[in-house]
Amino acid sequence: MNYEDYFRRQLDGLRREGRYRVFADLERKAGAFPRAAHHTPSGEREVTVWCSNDYLGMGQHPKVLAAMHEALDRCGAGAGGTRNIAGTNHYHVLLEAELADLHGKQAALLFNSGYVSNWTTLSTLASRMPGCVILSDELNHASMIEGMKHSRCATRVFRHNDVADLRSKLSDLDRDAPKLIAFEAVYSMDGDIAPIADICDVADEHGALTYLDEVHATGLYGPRGGGISDREGLSDRLTVIEGTLAKAFGVIGGYITGSHTVCDFVRSFASGFIFSSALPPAVAAGALTSIRHLKASSHERERHQDRVATLRRKLDQAGVQHLDNPSHIVPVMVRDPVLCKEISDTLLDRYGIYVQPINYPTVARGTERLRITPSPLHSDADIDALVTALSEIWAEVGLARAA
Secondary structure (H helix, E strand, C coil): CCHHHHHHHHHHHHHHCCCCCCCCCEEECCCCCCEEEEEECCEEEEEEECCCCCCCCHHHCHHHHHHHHHHHHHHCCCCCCEHHHHHCCHHHHHHHHHHHHHCCCCEEEEECCHHHHHHHHHHHHHHCCCCCEEEEECCCCHHHHHHHHHHCCEEEEECCCCHHHHHHHHHCCCCCCCEEEEEECECCCCCCECCHHHHHHHHHHHCCEEEEECCCCCCCCCCCCCCHHHHCCCHHHCCEEEEECCCCCCCCCEEEEECHHHHHHHHHHCHHHHCCECCCHHHHHHHHHHHHHHHHCCHHHHHHHHHHHHHHHHHHHHCCCECCCCCCCEEEECCCHHHHHHHHHHHHHHHCEECCEECCCCCCCCCCEEEECCCCCCCHHHHHHHHHHHHHHHHHHCCCCCC
16 A cells, blocks of 8 residues: 555545645734734734634733743743652642632642543543443534543433433433533534533433533633633532633643542543643643633623624624624634635735634534634724625625625
């Protein structure tokens, strides 16, 4: 077999379908978010980033940077090993306590990313409960799906946010058998929100554990930034709340929160935790400072929601179609993979606006889009420039206007 030829043909197929991913060579400018330097063969120029998951710009907040500098000077660069072998730094201990408090839980456990925390926790919990059945929302993130697959447990997929379908699938199962319902608070592509209270009711009826992924909500919702479950006063009803440090908190890492027993169980049995080197202390210090700031300050959340509402209103005025949802994610619908990439390229090359195209398999075929994420630091002028550019491109490529 000619392996190189096979790999090349597969890549060519992605290019024909308009799904080949091209990374923009960006250099974020500290203190100037959402500006970045775009490095190209023809030189460097400034662009405005409109698709960052650093939702609140905390990755460049002066307090966060100062805390990371201090921790770097105190502790050095790396953690020194796994948490079991010299890698547990005092910053990790403080951060886990802060995360447990954020979600109203007894304990928390850190991982190297949100992907790892989902994959590791779901696979560990389910695989070590004999006969466990997982109930999974059909739009769950790839990291959750990987964890379920790795558990080798039976998995039943229920229709997205459909509580009646979930109840129906649970009703066929043994009331005394272990069951785990896995779902997300805010779904990152469509921006819709789960009916958490209703899912908790069904879980109580059928004796199921609940696992809620809050990665696109922590820091952004709730009186202290604990997510949708915090905003709706439901944190105590969930068995596990999982989150990330890489989005609204602005650094890197993932975590789970729950009871002392649940977190200790995962800590003691999860290979993805046991055999992974710990987060660098400076990262933990930055996350700790970011969480503490957002617990005390609502300014960023309020400004963020204002920017989202302003962008939506101006897109409506321009007739540029976007999915209506109750979250901060603004999906501008193109519905064609080749055209979606073409529009993204035009925005970057002609207007200095960076929005990554979202194509299959991240979203279903025929639902290709530009996923726009306003931040508190996008100005009115930034919003006007984006909407004007989209409106001009819409006219140029002949896309229909929304009513």
